[in-house]
Amino acid sequence: MSPSAPAVTWLGADPSVLDDAALLTGARELGELRRLVEASLGVFAAEVKHRSRREDGFGGLAQRLGAGTPEKLVEQVSGVSKRESQTLVRVGQLLTVDADPWLAAVGAGVASGEVSVVKADVIKNGLGAPTENVAADDLADAAQELARLAPTMSVEKLAARARELRDELDAENVRDRHRAMRDKRYWYMRRRSDGMTHIDALLDPESAEPYWAAYDAATSPRRGGPRFVDSESKERAKKIVNDERTLGQIALDTFVDLLRIATETDPNKLLGAKRYAVRVLVTDRDLRERTGAAFLGNHPDGVPLEIADRHICDTGIVPIHFTDDGEPLRLGTTKRLFTAKQRDALAARDGGCRFTECDRPASWCEAHHRIPWKEGGPTDTRDGVLLCRHHHMLVHDNGWAIDRDPVHGFVAIPPRTVDPAQRPIPMPARSRAAARLRR
Structure with a gap:
């Protein structure tokens, strides 16, 4: 050998x-x-x-x-x-x-x-x-x-x-x-330290076939696709060949667009009762003064305000404006349960469970009435706060209370068994856009 x-x-x-x-x-x-x-x-x-x-x-x-x-x-x-x-x-x-x-x-x-x-x-x-x-x-x-x-x-x-x-x-x-x-199939997503998101997936043949079909349709002209086509297809192929994006970028943008379009058609059919949408979070002050940044959902990295301008009225996007006092929406209602739109507003403002040191995302949280419903508390985002199930049960079953503070906003009041002085514990929002209002 x-x-x-x-x-x-x-x-x-x-x-x-x-x-x-x-x-x-x-x-x-x-x-x-x-x-x-x-x-x-x-x-x-x-x-x-x-x-x-x-x-x-x-x-x-x-x-x-x-x-x-x-x-x-x-x-x-x-x-x-x-x-x-x-x-x-x-x-x-x-x-x-x-x-x-x-x-x-x-x-x-x-x-x-x-x-x-x-x-x-x-x-x-x-x-x-x-x-x-x-x-x-x-x-x-x-x-x-x-x-x-x-x-x-x-x-x-x-x-x-x-x-x-x-x-x-x-x-x-x-x-x-x-x-x-x-x-063996799986799909994993993780957020990298540089702000990019890495996707790792393994697809069985049946699951992969729609991806291959979409990939081929979007990229075949760049990869030497069919030459003998009608004039309309030929013009489209020419645009793809001359596109400044890389082959991988064309493929990614295509799949993102397909996902957006699919979730706009009948979101309840694919994703159950929870409505899917990308939330663009931005403060009114930043939009007025053209400073700072907007944020996509709970992603920690800001994006240019121009992206907020472009998406604010787009289908499949929930635009959430933060007013100067930090409230995204005031939707007083006589109903006990928070509406989907109100929950979107709470998720945008709170960014997840507001309890100190908790890292549960908004999708894992429940909307809590600061003033209990039975005591006349309104179902309004000003008095609603997101808590994960554990901390929601802690508040209801263990004598904790949620109050508002002019300095810290929401604060948790522990029972005397935990702190005899019942000193308020700040509950800062995890939303990057809301955090800018505290600067």
């Missing part, structure tokens, strides 16, 4: 001085060299795995060196990513004496440099293991076909072909395998 001498000579070569034939020869031979290096690294990774057996406990190689897992140790010593180290360990095992016999052709392809580590991994994952319905010999035949296709087939197509062959061999369990894929 030693690299050929010509391939090594390309290391450090200057491709700008090569003619076309030499350039492509160098790329091809360096690709082969890379595959051979990865195959060797995979063998090393598999041995690291072997010397880090679970039964060895802290005496195993990875545990002894403080890496925790063999994959983490491979990642540390070889400088590859976490995903690459995991792949190297899995595929490296195809080149050991303990390799699965039905994948022998794939292991041979990796060892010869014909099959890359990544392609070997998708073959292994796609074919799976023998079962009562699938014999090892049948899997071996499928693996041999895939090993033959691997050098000229893309990773994505090879993975699809591997799954297809498995389905052909085990048609009775297609439903179970698709159910297993669906069980």
Whole structure:
């Protein structure tokens, strides 16, 4: 499994001085060299795995060196990513004496440099293991076909072909395998320290299909879409090709628009009784004086006032103006329960549970009457305050009270059992727009 001498000579070569034939020869031979290096690294990774057996406990190689897992140790010593180290360990095992016999052709392809580590991994994952319905010999035949296709087939197509062959061999369990894929689906969102939001998702085939259809429709002209189209489609394609946004930005903007449009059609059908809308929070003072910033929902980072101007009357947006005394809306009502519009106003002003040190968001909160309803308290945003369920129960069941203070606004009054002096505890709003009024 030693690299050929010509391939090594390309290391450090200057491709700008090569003619076309030499350039492509160098790329091809360096690709082969890379595959051979990865195959060797995979063998090393598999041995690291072997010397880090679970039964060895802290005496195993990875545990002894403080890496925790063999994959983490491979990642540390070889400088590859976490995903690459995991792949190297899995595929490296195809080149050991303990390799699965039905994948022998794939292991041979990796060892010869014909099959890359990544392609070997998708073959292994796609074919799976023998079962009562699938014999090892049948899997071996499928693996041999895939090993033959691997050098000229893309990773994505090879993975699809591997799954297809498995389905052909085990048609009775297609439903179970698709159910297993669906069980892996997820969608996570997290707010990064720089103010951006990161989305990480894994979609099963059925869930992913609408996304692919929308993505293709929005971006295909940039990616070499159909040339023979009517004049209207041709003009639209031309605009997309000439768009200054990146391909990823076009895709993101498209999905945001689709989400906005979908939630405007019949929000109750998709999102239940709670109406979905983006809230644009801005103070009247900032709009008048053109200072400061507006805020989207409870996102902590301000956006330019021009965005508030643009969205304030837009469909699907709830504009909330904070008056100079800090109240977003005064909607006195004879009804006991706060309306959806009032709850939007409370969420905009409070930003979440107002109880000190509580971090529960507005969506987890209940609207509390500062003056109890039974004592004639109005269902008005001036006397309503958002509390999470825990603190709402604390107020009602444990003798706490909510009052207003000219300096702090809402304050919590503890019972004498907690503080004999019953000193008011400030309940500052978490809304960034409301906070500007306190400056």
